[in-house]
Amino acid sequence: MERRSFLKVLGAGIAGAVLPLDAGAEDSPDVSSDCGMLVDTTECIGCRKCEFACAGANHLSDKPLEAYDDTKVFDVKRRMTADAYTVVNRYADAAHPDKPTFVKLNCMHCLRPACASACIVGALRKQDNGAVTYDAGKCLGCRYCMIACPFQVPAYEYDNALTPVVSKCSFCFARVTAENKPPACVEICPPDALIFGERTKLLQLAHNKITSDPERYIPHVYGETELGGTSWLYLAGRPFEELGFREFPAKPTPELTETIQHNVFKFGIPPVLLYGLLCAAMKTFDAGPDLPPLERGGNDAALVEPTHPKRRHGRRTPNSEE
Numbered sequence: 001m002e003r004r005s006f007l008k009v010l011g012a013g014i015a016g017a018v019l020p021l022d023a024g025a026e027d028s029p030d031v032s033s034d035c036g037m038l039v040d041t042t043e044c045i046g047c048r049k050c051e052f053a054c055a056g057a058n059h060l061s062d063k064p065l066e067a068y069d070d071t072k073v074f075d076v077k078r079r080m081t082a083d084a085y086t087v088v089n090r091y092a093d094a095a096h097p098d099k100p101t102f103v104k105l106n107c108m109h110c111l112r113p114a115c116a117s118a119c120i121v122g123a124l125r126k127q128d129n130g131a132v133t134y135d136a137g138k139c140l141g142c143r144y145c146m147i148a149c150p151f152q153v154p155a156y157e158y159d160n161a162l163t164p165v166v167s168k169c170s171f172c173f174a175r176v177t178a179e180n181k182p183p184a185c186v187e188i189c190p191p192d193a194l195i196f197g198e199r200t201k202l203l204q205l206a207h208n209k210i211t212s213d214p215e216r217y218i219p220h221v222y223g224e225t226e227l228g229g230t231s232w233l234y235l236a237g238r239p240f241e242e243l244g245f246r247e248f249p250a251k252p253t254p255e256l257t258e259t260i261q262h263n264v265f266k267f268g269i270p271p272v273l274l275y276g277l278l279c280a281a282m283k284t285f286d287a288g289p290d291l292p293p294l295e296r297g298g299n300d301a302a303l304v305e306p307t308h309p310k311r312r313h314g315r316r317t318p319n320s321e322e
């Protein structure tokens, strides 16, 4: 295997890192063979090719690659939307004005995903290979997952009046498991800023990089412990707070969301109260310092009722397990 290919996919073959389906978020996870992604922000050149590849692989857009050359998008910090499962933001560096840092954002694929714990019908679930996937066929449209996610990742198709779905990065679950390919964003990344492989090996690699080049990296792998750990891991040459990352404790939030969710059934908590409880619970994990607030249909206090008990979708939903 060429060095370049090896770097994109670390360690054993993809299939070897992928185990059968079916894992509940409430299980204590054995993450030893989980897939992971190491994002080295010191390597990222902000080319946005990952955005292009992701949009294509997920049938979100047919914009040509040249459309992603537009650097005006870096003038504001962006969040993921229903049409963009990943976005790259630029952070100026006062110490090195000619060398800003670019940060690719997407679902972190938490080891203990709060979104899955908050979902009362199991539409979001942690797969055995580490991916957190979404099944539109099960989704009630309550959007509790959007409130529960501490990274404010899930987006919603507010423009779709008939069959709106929650959307987020699936870690290219279908592509990785059925086609034995690496995620589309990894495959296209020119400087190998993204490395796909087993999370445990990626952690070793990340720490080796830090040890071997302490001038280049700060001694912190973001996602190693935050909120119990995430499958996506980040390296940086500057403090993560400067790059829009929030500080989180090592304790995962699902314990909180699971408790709330279980009490829904135990005490028959109505949706409006559940929404209030989730909002209160997640308040400390609100929007990142530089990112726009999460869009919640324009009104945080609005009652979020299930809007589409069972829907059919015209568009392919690769996040779905089906």
Ligand code: SF4
Pocket (backbone or CB within 6 Å): 107, 108, 109, 110, 113, 114, 115, 116, 132, 148, 149, 150, 151, 152, 153, 154, 168
């Ligand atoms: S980042 Fe948010 S949407 Fe992604 S797995 Fe974690 S809780 Fe779920």
Ligand code: SF4
Pocket (backbone or CB within 6 Å): 053, 054, 055, 057, 058, 085, 086, 106, 168, 169, 170, 171, 172, 183, 184, 185, 186
């Ligand atoms: S893993 Fe797949 S879905 Fe996620 S950001 Fe990369 S290309 Fe998009």
Ligand code: SF4
Pocket (backbone or CB within 6 Å): 043, 044, 045, 046, 047, 048, 049, 050, 051, 088, 102, 104, 188, 189, 190, 191, 192, 193, 194
């Ligand atoms: S393709 Fe790679 S280098 Fe280009 S913006 Fe995405 S992560 Fe950065």
